[in-house]
Amino acid sequence: MSEVIVIGGGVMGAATACFLARDHGAAVTVVERDTSLARASSSLSLSSIRQQFSQPVNMTLSRWSMAFLRRVGEELATADDRPAIGLVEPGYLYLATPAGAASLRAVHALQRAEGVDVALLSPAELAVRFPWLAVDDLALGSLGLSGEGWFDGPALHRAFRRKGKECGVRFVEADAIGFETRGDRVTGLRCADGARIDGHAFVIAAGAWSAPLGAALGLGLPVSAKKRDVFVLQTPAALPGCPLVIDPSGIWFRTEGSLVLAGGPPRGDDADDAPLDDIDHGMFDEQLWPMLAARVPALEALRVRSAWAGYYEMNAFDHNGLAGRLPGWANAFTACGFSGHGMQQSPAVGWSMARLIAGLDAPLIEALTPQRLLDGRPLIEANVI
Numbered sequence: 001m002s003e004v005i006v007i008g009g010g011v012m013g014a015a016t017a018c019f020l021a022r023d024h025g026a027a028v029t030v031v032e033r034d035t036s037l038a039r040a041s042s043s044l045s046l047s048s049i050r051q052q053f054s055q056p057v058n059m060t061l062s063r064w065s066m067a068f069l070r071r072v073g074e075e076l077a078t079a080d081d082r083p084a085i086g087l088v089e090p091g092y093l094y095l096a097t098p099a100g101a102a103s104l105r106a107v108h109a110l111q112r113a114e115g116v117d118v119a120l121l122s123p124a125e126l127a128v129r130f131p132w133l134a135v136d137d138l139a140l141g142s143l144g145l146s147g148e149g150w151f152d153g154p155a156l157h158r159a160f161r162r163k164g165k166e167c168g169v170r171f172v173e174a175d176a177i178g179f180e181t182r183g184d185r186v187t188g189l190r191c192a193d194g195a196r197i198d199g200h201a202f203v204i205a206a207g208a209w210s211a212p213l214g215a216a217l218g219l220g221l222p223v224s225a226k227k228r229d230v231f232v233l234q235t236p237a238a239l240p241g242c243p244l245v246i247d248p249s250g251i252w253f254r255t256e257g258s259l260v261l262a263g264g265p266p267r268g269d270d271a272d273d274a275p276l277d278d279i280d281h282g283m284f285d286e287q288l289w290p291m292l293a294a295r296v297p298a299l300e301a302l303r304v305r306s307a308w309a310g311y312y313e314m315n316a317f318d319h320n321g322l323a324g325r326l327p328g329w330a331n332a333f334t335a336c337g338f339s340g341h342g343m344q345q346s347p348a349v350g351w352s353m354a355r356l357i358a359g360l361d362a363p364l365i366e367a368l369t370p371q372r373l374l375d376g377r378p379l380i381e382a383n384v385i
């Protein structure tokens with residue numbers, strides 16, 4: 001297969017490039033403007049995986065990806081490395097008060113119909129399973145019994161890069177600013193340093209910064225950078241069996257070894273491109289901590305050990321990834337806008353993108369086609385964290 005140019009060296013770009021080279025023998029160049037990857041969402045992710053979505057496509061992508069993650073050591077082994085990503089599967093736990101119980105039941109029915117291994121628990125059952133949880137105000141909890149948990153996302157990202165390199169993928173540092181085109185074909189990529197990189201297929205995988213590249217091809221990709229803060233908490237409290245808990249208040253928490261990670265919806269207007277070093281510690285003190293302590297009384301005693309922020313690559317149209325051929329172009333594709341669930345979907349999406357670019361069918365990502373933007377057919381994901 002002739003040269004494929006992937007713009008963006010985050011986990012989506014790296015996975016797509018790796019599968020193109022590994023499975024289809026493609027010659028691939030990944031163009032990344034910041035090889036430190038310091039601001040890439042893939043470097044700042046919570047790297048958790050769930051099947052408790054509201055859209056079947058997301059359940060399917062996560063199930064496929066979970067199977068891949070379980071055998072990542074074999075899938076992405078190189079001559080001198082067998083990658084380990086520390087996958088654990090304690091599940092996700094969605095909690096509902098009486099006000100939210102009906103919608104939790106409805107989405108549960110949908111998930112069961114799709115084969116998701118999830119159970120509804122009463123407050124009494126929750127209290128038995130998680131004695132550290134305050135359940136008095138709750139009506140229901142939805143617990144993933146298998147196939148949900150978390151892993152070392154940067155290790156997965158590294159493994160895709162290493163395997164890709166072993167299969168011949170070239171990684172180059174350059175800032176992509178536009179395209180050369182002829183008719184309905186893209187023929188080259190223009191870079192800020194004046195270089196031009198020719199290819200036969202082009203993939204926009206530039207995460208939160210994909211919109212200007214879409215615009216260069218006349219397409220509005222409604223994707224922008226929304227900052228999300230993560231707080232790392234030290235506490236004497238033990239939370240045995242703690243899943244990733246989604247509280248009715250909108251806050252979430254999970255353990256990471258002996259630490260607790262927590263976050264919540266941003267305060268204020270959720271502006272694009274808010275500076276990453278501007279962590280909202282006031283939000284933690286005034287909102288998050290009281291809510292955490294209300295749900296887990298033992299978290300009354302804690303210390304904020306550190307915090308970080310990263311950008312969700314938010315797709316304002318419907319909070320789902322855009323993956324597939326770009327409308328109106330014969331050889332231009334995108335995989336962007338995964339709105340905070342891209343790390344977990346990168347194996348299934350990268351594998352499917354590679355198939356599509358190689359001219360094969362890619363049923364796993366059909367529903368994520370960017371054509372839905374032009375058709376005005378949003379694929380609304382209700383369970384965005």
Ligand SMILES: Cc1cc2nc3c(=O)[nH]c(=O)nc-3n(C[C@H](O)[C@H](O)[C@H](O)COP(=O)(O)OP(=O)(O)OC[C@H]3O[C@@H](n4cnc5c(N)ncnc54)[C@H](O)[C@@H]3O)c2cc1C
Nearest residue numbers: 008010011012033041042045046048176207310342343344
């Ligand atoms: C705090 C936080 C928590 C998260 N938690 C989870 C989670 O629990 N589970 C989950 O599945 N996902 C989670 N995510 C989301 C997940 O990390 C992202 O969906 C995923 O990493 C997106 O990967 P990407 O490759 O599309 O984007 P990125 O990793 O951002 O990569 C895009 C790359 O493109 C490069 N680029 C941009 N423009 C150009 C250009 N013009 N030229 C060259 N290069 C360019 C950038 O430098 C960047 O390196 C979280 C994200 C954050 C920030």
